[in-house]
Amino acid sequence: MPKTFKVQQCLNSNFVTSLKFKWYTTGSISQILSSNSPETCLAYLTNLEKRGDPQMDSRLLTKLIDCYAQVFSCLPLAKHSQNESYARMLVRFAELKAVQDPDDAQDRFILARSSCKCFAFVHIAHAQFELSQGNASKCALILQKAFGANAKPTELVETALQNLKLGKTHLLPLEDRKNIAGQSCLRAEQPEFTVLLLEYRYVPYDLHTSYTDNKIICVFQGSVAAFSNDSITIKGRQFFILKMIGRGGSSKVYQVLDHRKQLFAVKYVNLEEADSQTIESYKNEIEHLNHLQQYSDQIIKLYDYEITNSYIYMLMECGNLDLNTWLRNHKGVNPLERKFYWKNMLEAVHTIHKHGIVHSDLKPANFVIVNASLKLIDFGIANRIQPDVTSIVKDSQVGTLNYMPPEAIKDTSSKAGKPSSKISPKGDVWSLGCILYCMTYGKTPFQSITNQIAKLHAITDPSHQIDFPDIPEKDLLDVLKRCLVRNPKERISIAELLAHPYLQLQPHTVPEPVQPVNNELQRILNDLAALQSPNSIARAASVSTTFSSSVNIQGVIKKYSECTCRHKG
Structure with missing residues (x-):
């Protein structure tokens, strides 16, 4: 992007404000926290989020959540609960948590509402979350309570309630949703001449009458530069x-x-x-x-x-959509699809293990559907294991908590107090088991535990029993139980999973059409049933050839004879 600032613009006092703002949005998190300012922290965090989409980038999501946690540890809730920027951070933190763990997000929204009752956007954000989870009645209740809390502006709550009654999926129009996301402080602090960026399919080239396709227009104090993006x-x-x-x-x-x-x-x-x-x-x-x-x-x-x-x-290769999105769009998973996708996942992970690679961050978003088949993507944090060792030690915790194996949790008792985690191919088995559990029960094994510390303890605690509700597919239940074994040495391997009976497709046998039986044959069968006599069976055998064109009477007699002999024995 070309810089067209003039010297007098740089000397302009407004530009000094821009430089100060730039420092706040590009400095380290420790520098930001030293300001003790919710406004500065919100500006930094919002600018950090502009680097990508947290819903698609797990690394960015983890970094954002960590930064928000650091902010809240330094800025006490009791002191800043009435600050609008602080309330916006509480809301955005809850929204980011919803990507990772909806149950934990629920608690975060409740905390934000109970602490920052005076802000309408806090109540509406929680109501929007509940609506996205399919809880329309709870959404309405939250909005009604916002009136009782005298949340301002009242008009915003009224709009949200009206849109809910109309059956709309979004409680607020787009421009108001942007304000809830906490963007207003950034727009207010940017000097007018710095940059105006338009990113639409069709945008004015000269901002008057001309148009161009596939362009990004950057305006610097009236000067225009167009870049082809096609x-x-x-x-x-x-x-x-x-x-x-x-x-x-x-x-x-x-x-x-x-x-x-x-x-x-x-x-x-x-x-x-x-x-x-x-x-x-x-x-x-x-x-x-x-x-x-x-x-x-x-x-x-x-x-x-x-x-x-x-x-x-x-x-x-271009895929259709990732497994995480596919699961969100499917309330129930077809057993045959589940089995097919499970085999795809096992084959992919078996391949990387054979080449000494541990993925360390397996989750539904790391698999993409390509022509009805699952394929493994994203090896950003994967690591090679040398041929003469069975595991490696990483100096930081990796992976997504709901799919993270117990052995990958930080070991705070490491040497010199430096946290580390031990990972091996069996760690990927646990993660795959969590994915299969989600495809079976609609949630991950520890998803119902909302407190993160409690969840960490539950994952590593051998006495915490994982719930395995009964299902018709007993082979599937056995796979789940053998994958989710806390001791990696006792956990099933990928090779064993590929050979497990669960993956053996049972052929669907079509029953042979019943042939009409004539009266004479029916009489003989009735006699057999009545007498249960070996002599009767022999007599029936002597005349069976007469009816061989209609049914396999020899086979019937043989099976009946075997059953009779076993019964007499």
Whole structure:
């Protein structure tokens, strides 16, 4: 983006405000906390979230949640509960928690409402969350209580209640929802001349009458610069952008089309905005994908890539949607689909384990559906295990809590007090078991525990019994119980899971049509039933050839004879 500021603009007092604001939004979290200002903290956190989409980028989500937790530990609730910026942080923290654990988010929303009753947006945010969970009656109750708490502005609550009665999925119009998300403080602090960024499909080129397709218009104090956003070139090969299908951190994923009209996905990583650890994770992902794709169809295909000092392009197979989204859209999972997807997951993880790689962060979002088959993606934090060892020790906790194995929880008794976690291929088995549990019961094993500390204790505590409600598929129940064993040495392996009876498809036998039986045959069968005599059976055998064209009487007599002999014995 070109910089067109003039000297007099830089000397303008408003620009000094901009520089100060820039420092607050790009400094470290410790610098932000030293300000003891909810406004400064909110500005920093909102700017941090602009780097990507927390719903699609687990690393960004984890970082945001950690930063919010640090803010709340330094800024006491009792002192700042009546501060609007603080209330907005409480709301946004609850919304981010909802991505990770809806049950925990419930508690966060309740805390925000009980502590910041005077702000209408706090009540509406909680009501919106309940509506998204399908609890319309609870949503209405929260809005009614907002009137009782005299939350301001009242008009905002009235609008939300009216939209609920109309059956709308969003309680507020878009412009009001942005305010709830806590963006207003940023807009107020930005100087007018700094930048105006328009990102629409069709936008005015000169801000008057002319239009252009697929442009991003940047306005700096009246000067305009247009950038084409309709194609990407990778190693001389051009791809036309159809749409952006994902973003996270410093990366964006586009659905593209080549000149042969073939669909691909292109992951674009802006290295100028990424730290060294993030850059290393992307290079790690390329290395793993490049190596593994030749060994399994359940690993997402990496067709090509290009790395420079400024960016990374990864040309990949284009999937339909990730397993996490698929599960959210399906209230119940078809048993055959579950079994099919389970086998896909096992085959993918079996491949990486055979090549000495532990994923460490398996969850539904790490699997994407491609042509009705599940494929493994995202190797950013995966690690290689050397041939002569069985596990590795990481100096930080990794993974997503609801899918994290007990052995990966931080060991605070490590040497020199430095937290570490031990991971092995059996850790991936636990995570897969949690995914299968979710596909079976609609939630993860520890999802109902809302307190994070209590959840950590439950995962690691052998005395805490995991609930396994009874299901018709006993083989599936056995798989779940053997995956979710806390001792990794006793936990089932991927190879054993692939050979487990649960994956053996039982052929559906179609009963043979019953042939009409003539009167003479019916009489003989009746005699057999009445007499239960071996002599009767012999007589029936002597005439069975007469009826061989209608039924297999020999087989019937043989089975009946066997049953009679067993009965007499």
